[in-house]
Amino acid sequence: MRADAFRAEAPVAPLLSVRGLTKRYGGRVGCEDVGFDLYPGEVMGIVGESGSGKSTLLNCLAGHLRPDAGEVLFDLGEEGLCDTLALSEPERRRLARTDWAFVHQNPRDGLRMTVSAGGNVGERLMAVGARNYGAIRASALDWLGRVEIAADRIDDRPAAFSGGMQQRLQIARNLVTGPRLVFMDEPTGGLDVSVQARLLDLLRGLVRDMGLSAVIVTHDLAVVRLLAHRLMVMKGGRVVETGLTDQVLDDPQHGYTQLLVSSVLQV
Amino acid sequence: MTEAESRVEAPGADYNFAYLDEQTKRMIRRALLKALAVPGYQVPFASREMPMPYGWGTGGVQVSAAVLVPGDRLKVIDQGADDTTNAVSIRKFFQKTAGIAVTGHTGEATVIQTRHRIPEAPLTEGQILVYQVPIPEPLRFLEPRETETRRMHALEEYGLMHVKLYEDIARHGEIATAYAYPVQIEGRYVMDPSPIPKFDNPKLRMAAIQLFGAGREQRIYALPPYTEVVSLDFEDHPFVPGKAEGACALCGSETSYLDEVIVDDRGGRMFVCSDTDYCAGRRAAGHVGAEGAAAGEGRA
Numbered sequence: 001m002r003a004d005a006f007r008a009e010a011p012v013a014p015l016l017s018v019r020g021l022t023k024r025y026g027g028r029v030g031c032e033d034v035g036f037d038l039y040p041g042e043v044m045g046i047v048g049e050s051g052s053g054k055s056t057l058l059n060c061l062a063g064h065l066r067p068d069a070g071e072v073l074f075d076l077g078e079e080g081l082c083d084t085l086a087l088s089e090p091e092r093r094r095l096a097r098t099d100w101a102f103v104h105q106n107p108r109d110g111l112r113m114t115v116s117a118g119g120n121v122g123e124r125l126m127a128v129g130a131r132n133y134g135a136i137r138a139s140a141l142d143w144l145g146r147v148e149i150a151a152d153r154i155d156d157r158p159a160a161f162s163g164g165m166q167q168r169l170q171i172a173r174n175l176v177t178g179p180r181l182v183f184m185d186e187p188t189g190g191l192d193v194s195v196q197a198r199l200l201d202l203l204r205g206l207v208r209d210m211g212l213s214a215v216i217v218t219h220d221l222a223v224v225r226l227l228a229h230r231l232m233v234m235k236g237g238r239v240v241e242t243g244l245t246d247q248v249l250d251d252p253q254h255g256y257t258q259l260l261v262s263s264v265l266q267v
Numbered sequence: 268m269t270e271a272e273s274r275v276e277a278p279g280a281d282y283n284f285a286y287l288d289e290q291t292k293r294m295i296r297r298a299l300l301k302a303l304a305v306p307g308y309q310v311p312f313a314s315r316e317m318p319m320p321y322g323w324g325t326g327g328v329q330v331s332a333a334v335l336v337p338g339d340r341l342k343v344i345d346q347g348a349d350d351t352t353n354a355v356s357i358r359k360f361f362q363k364t365a366g367i368a369v370t371g372h373t374g375e376a377t378v379i380q381t382r383h384r385i386p387e388a389p390l391t392e393g394q395i396l397v398y399q400v401p402i403p404e405p406l407r408f409l410e411p412r413e414t415e416t417r418r419m420h421a422l423e424e425y426g427l428m429h430v431k432l433y434e435d436i437a438r439h440g441e442i443a444t445a446y447a448y449p450v451q452i453e454g455r456y457v458m459d460p461s462p463i464p465k466f467d468n469p470k471l472r473m474a475a476i477q478l479f480g481a482g483r484e485q486r487i488y489a490l491p492p493y494t495e496v497v498s499l500d501f502e503d504h505p506f507v508p509g510k511a512e513g514a515c516a517l518c519g520s521e522t523s524y525l526d527e528v529i530v531d532d533r534g535g536r537m538f539v540c541s542d543t544d545y546c547a548g549r550r551a552a553g554h555v556g557a558e559g560a561a562a563g564e565g566r567a
Contacts, residue, residue, distance in 0.1 A: 083518050089422065090422045090423075093422060093424065098477065112430070115430055115434060116434060116435070116437055117438065118437055118440075119430050119433050119434050122430065122432050122433055123426055124426070124429075126430060126433065127424065127426025127427075128426070128430040131429070131500075131501055131502050132501060132502045132503055133433065133436055133501040133502075133503050134435065134503050137437075154437075155438065171269050225522040260499075
């Protein structure tokens, strides 16, 4: 694994460090005592069945939900690792607009459906102070090109796009400010397999070219096999197994992981 | 305005001064003071039922009622005109309930209630301009949730406002927003200047106090004198205060905001000042437009 080799030669500080993260919904457990480190350039997959707490975990990491206990430390650059839960709301929201990105499963949650594709991509730029129309538009065109959306669709609304295009537009909209950390919640969910394959190809290229770190939540083992360096398997809100992706998938140790891996349909 | 109309009638004995009870006026004045202290911030207030429908200026009327004192001279304009239904009825309302003097002249008024225009003549210190506001939230059509727009104001997250302007340029080649053009106050709050034409935006920095009342939406906001008001724009698409090309047909003014009036059913039209008092003043001073002699005093 590239990330691990990198770590071996120089002790790099992790980009994201999670300690003892717990979220309860009343008496029920969302996720409990989750901890991991994510290093720059590393992609971490979180797999598990529905209700295993993976989306809760992701939302806690991204600041959408407030965990009941634990720390989410993020490398803010000069200040080093800071607990994002202790940041003030403006700081946390600024972080979410600049260094972080969140790709929703349903593009309707992450896009403004009544605003043109160009406006969708430009929103984050304008939110951080871009005030030159020509530059914003050029940037939007560049990003539409990178996610393989034709330039003449820039003034169309996302409602006129196919599901795959909407998802690619959502990715462009999120990556335009050059974030360092991307949270993805089932990015390929609901897409047919050929569209999934192209999206995965695209994501893999972007992650590699931009040196992105990512946390990907999915129940699709093929997706993590392609994208993730490391894997975390969750069940009932707890992490039951972690390790390198190939290692976990090829030699599952925990009973649940074995079940998960053997449940994949073979074509 | 006729002599009879400007005559002060005796206040109706059944009404408290200016219709509202003293506690209500006190509550509104508190909101006004807060609004003046935080320019551009929308202060919630307990808007009352008024004897007119929402959308007819219930917010403006309540603000006017709260600031009027017996010595005041009130002017009411609707789209710049003193003689439209809305303006006439609000003026009569305050004549009846407050017994105050009324006027059509911008310079003589101490309180001016307006809908959709700022008078052409510059206002002076000591005057109060009260706006009727239909929708006080500039972000409303971009973000429907009130909880979210309040948070956006609190955190100064105004990127979305520029998304709207971006959409305008992408679709129309220019910023097509012609009225209710969003402004930023003293580098802080983004504010809806009420549906005044963007032609009036540069006048928002003025000597008079500006109070904005939205009755249905229960919000009050304000601009103290000489507050810095910046119309939002892009570096390469700067704000342009637009107006119809041409001069007023009656008074010949080339600098005032013009209304287009269709004069027949063969496509004939003329442009006249939207501010009737300004136009009448210019004609009285001897200025005559292209059709001024013919139309004369006919427009009233």
